[in-house]
Amino acid sequence: MAITPPSNRLWWKEPIQAVELGWIILAFLWGLFMFFFMIAWHFIGDQNLSNETYRVTPEGFEEKVVAFAEEFQKIGADGAPVEEDGVPVVAPPEGGDVYMLARLWEFWPILELKNGVAYRFHLSSTDWQHGFSLQPTNINISVHPGYEHVFTLTPTSSGDFGVVCNEYCGIGHHTMTGRIRVVD
């Protein structure tokens, strides 16, 4: 019994039950499959998190994002720069670099992207850790201060998307959101 010493002192010489052996082989092969499938997805799949990351200072990153927003802020029909909720709406050139900054407690600025176009997306934090959670498409990426994460992002659906912070970042955590608009 399991709570007493095995009565056969040479228990390691006992045979393995056939059903156990069959299950071990099946489970082992399944484990191997799952391992290789992760590798395979890097070749057959279109959703793989980028390995491209740079060291950056929070101030340095903020400067880049502000410059980006000033250069590409959307101009409305009346000729004035467009803002929503007091935040600039930025429409970068197709296929260009796009910056988003996470800080207590907002994702800045609002981005307007084109459906089906690949952008180089730069993401970092200027203070604490945050969580970039794009909804409702449900892409979730961690954001660290001091690390500039660069990945290629291609929207495949259009409309207004929410960015919700899902890494706890203090008392205002539940007010931290952002917005990405995708137009056809």
Place this chain on the structure above:
Amino acid sequence: MTSIDQGAVPVGGVQASYRTCRFTGLRVEANAELLIKVNAVTAVIFLLIGGLMGLLVALTRWPAIQLLPAEWFYLVLTGHGANVLLFWILFFEIAVLYFAGAILLGARLAAPKFAWLAFILMLAGALMANYAVLRGDSSVMFTSYPPMMASHWFYLSLIIFAVGALLAVIIFFATLVVAKAENTYNGSVPLVTFGAITAAIIAVFTLASGAIILIPTWLWSVGLISGIDSLMYKVIWWGMGHSSQQINVAAHVAIWYAIAAMVLGAKPLSEKVSRMAFLMYILFLQLASAHHLLAEPGLSSTWKIVNTSYMMYLAVLGSLIHGLTVPGAIEAAQRRNGFNRGWFEWLTKAPWGNPAFSGMFMSLVMFGFIGGISGVVLGTEQLNVLMHNTIYVPGHFHGTVVAGTTLAFMAVTYLLVPLLFGRDIIWPTIAKWQPYFFGFGAAGISLFMMGAGTLGVARRHWDLSLTDAAHGYEFPAAAYLMMGLNGLAAILAAVGGVMFILVIVGSILAGPRLDRPGATMTFPLHDKSREAVAEYGSEIHPKLPGTIVLVTIFFAAFVLYYFVNWKYLSELWLFN
């Protein structure tokens, strides 16, 4: 033929007082007994505190109720994590280690004075942590990721607690040495003790990782270090945070075997396979932190893939093996007990009214189906992006730690109270229903949180409606429904938790005494629990059709769910 009473010849100069348990024949040493009692009772008190905090969290996340204000919500959530995930679990695990070391081997506890010191350090750490959290300046969540900083009391309390726990683990190892030296058992240690040794070895690695990261973080909080790199912190912190869950797994799997043995007279199908499966937990514990870092920048895909799987998912294989051998051992024992008709008579005629058995079996099923499958999916490099930091993650680990570990610990308590306190379980009707309330509540919590997580609901988040947010976003109505159902399931689990505490505390204080001649246990042990022990090998070539059906269903569910998630992933925006 081996039994513990034979060959138990105390040698050396150390005096210890023993009694022999009337029901199991186990030799129980007084110091071991007392320290098991003290650690287990303390564990239950922290379960009460932490469980209550958990209920408050669930009622706050129920959008229609939103019980606590935001500031209190984050405070209570931090306290909930520390009290149940650390203090309840680790105090109880120390009790399990002392039981598997001293009691199962019929030995004395080594260095009882140091065991008391370990207990006092752990208690001081646990109380200090609650003080730090309740002060209000340490609402940093269980993970306490920098650069967010808690009060220095918070980090110090965890360090003190970890030192105490490490000392207790060392005493467990010393007890094994004493048992061997004093020849209190013959041959190899029992399988359950082997499982406990596994848990203890992993605990050393875990507590060392905790010390490596928490000591500099504490120095940072008192101003002696200028900064802690956020990514480095995560890598090392999860060496503690994840491998501590592997301690739980090893401990509760050992308890599954123990309960199956004590209640049904079950023995392992083959000692070799079950022990090898435990060994896999140690060998392939993995870098452990990798599972939690799949959505981080700055770590390569190669690092992530290798360290989540160690090329072959051998730690998962360990759990899959137990997933067959535990129900297989139960089926074989039940067939020997005469329940031989059809595929499932062994299961339908199992003692479902005995809370030790029902709790144990539900723990087994729920850990596998809910916690296990979701854990592997969550730990797959690309799939993680679908759920990282959503409430799917707490859904997963409530399946492992609540439905799995906590339910198994509760189940074994129904056996420990008669054996160690010499008291019978009072209010058998409440006791009988308790595992069902708690088990189904825990399953509900896990499944509804996982459901909400797939809809994108964030974890550790006070306001699903995002009322005061910088930019509004509407979660789908189904997400609100899921969080409401989660609240209902939490109430069910809380009722089960209160039932457990009432029955256990009531039994300890006022249960009928079992040390009188002729006294019998309400939930009896297996009649032949002593003889069944003796013979290994009569279980050769058992017929296990029921178990084969069960694992086939499990495997099909696993494969199906795995591919459903890949399908879901393939529909996301493209990123690389």
